[in-house]
Amino acid sequence: MALSQDRVEAIITEERLPVAQRWRLGRAFRQPAVLVGFLIFALFVLLAVFAPLISPYDPLGQNVVDGLKPPSAQYLFGTDKLGRDIFSRVLYGARLSLLSGVSVVLLAGSVGTLVGLLAGYLGSWADQIMMRITDIFFAFPGLILAMAIAGALGPSLPNALIAISVVTWPVYARLIRGQVLSLKERDFILAAHTLGIPEWQIIWRHLLPNTLAPLLVQASFDLGGAILSVAGLSFIGFGAQPPTPEWGVMISEGRNYIATQWWLATIPALAMLLLVASSNLLGDGLRDLLDPRLRDR
């Protein structure tokens, strides 16, 4: 039975994006947790973008006379040993953390998606090889491999991002491959084949858009994870280096003062907790929105 071109087009467009159900967006935000997550996350993005305008001091500017001052009207979050303003440093730290999280998700996400698409679509030995490679990467404990990579490349924030991406991409490869495996048996993909649409176009225009929903959910969870991992690498000296106003570096610099001058390490840690928790809550909301079957998990 041959399908008419109209019917085929209809199947393709109809099945393209199961996401386009706007009414659910309202419902996701009606959950207070998701709304709070969104608001906090948005606040951090604004603070990060406008950090140069908001911050009252130069994040690197030293003023030793005012060192180790507790939070006050003059220094909102207090100062560190060198008299640097913690508030300004936390603001600039938000920039670095958000940028780190987004870079890792983009880098690992694109590589993983590409591998997953190809493995799922090509199948047979290509799939086997690519999945065995992801197995190998899964075997490494993330931070130990990341540390080895950052050590080999030389400790710096960009190298830490590369290192964390190297240990993150297999998650996306597995996820997308699974999606593609089930999608490629669906009518609209078979229809696209029947129409003689070139394979790269099938992958790009029909498979990829349909994997976006789970991809987005995974990315929103990984954003928080990546922020924590990058800060962890910086904390042990393999990421951003002092005097960079990076949260992991700040916590490391404040670790000896935690019992006496609590604000040094606690404030950047709280900032990180809020940012990561908000992105996790957003992830929960997105998952409910895009995959209602998983609601309540």
Add this chain to the structure above:
Amino acid sequence: MTRFIIQRIIGLVFVMIGVSIITFALSQLVPVDPAAAALGQNAREDQIQAYRHELGLDQPALVQYATYINRLLHGDLGTSIRTRRPVRDDLRDFLPATIELSLAAMIVALIFGIALGIVAAINRNGILDALARGLALVGGSLPIFFLGLLLLAIFYSRLRWLPGPGRLDAVMQPPARVTGMYTIDSLLAGNWATFKNSLWHLILPALTLGYYSTAMILRMTRSSMLEVLHQDYMRTARAKGLTEQVVILRHGLRNAMTPVLTTVGITFGSLLSGAVLTETIFGWPGLGRYATASAVSLDFPAVMGVTLVAAIVYPVANMLVDIGYHFLDPQVRLS
């Protein structure tokens, strides 16, 4: 069953070959010449060249890899540049501390995660549920290294309730080595004081390392229990007149355990990553601290040894989880 285990072991061998290629490739990336690093700043150029030749570093990469694999197969992980001891001996000293810490963390996570998960599910949308979910959210979002610093500041520096960094008080002698885990070895030796001391030292690091896994297990137990609580067999069990406790624990929990077990397998991998940070903070002489110190000093034979050993742990843990499934739920086919 046997076939499944054999298949998994073959898979593991492939993974290990891949892992060895990656760690070897990493060692080739290091910009520092290991021979020059090992001999120090005062070494003459000809001495460095001679040492390079001795180490085989002047050979092509492929030959070096073949030598590396050949040594590995003979159980030789190379010699650490930093400690100047065989990496194998170093690992034998440091690994048990990490295993002890990880097991303790997993016990913490299982107890708190499952208990709080059940409580949250039973009190769905109640105050206890909200508390447990808040705890889980924080657990998944708090930087573990800060948690460690905080616990140390509160329970050691301020309250003096628990001991500070290290595995034992400085005045204590480690127990005679059997497993290398101080708690077990001191028990085996019948040394009660050392056992108590080592257990005391274990509490804060285990809580720190276990918090993330607790959060994950809590979430999974809660959602899995919620699904199970409304099943028909639960109603039947209640109708039979069983006490609520028996219904929840024997009929509910048992059926809700499978996804929880998966989570345990997955978080076991994250324990090793977390151990790097936890050990740094608590001065815990384990694999993580060894790895950090080795990576800082670009001691790549040691780094390669650690990554190789660490990469065995996760696949093996997952294999054990899969076998665990089989016992928990014989319907699950191993494939």
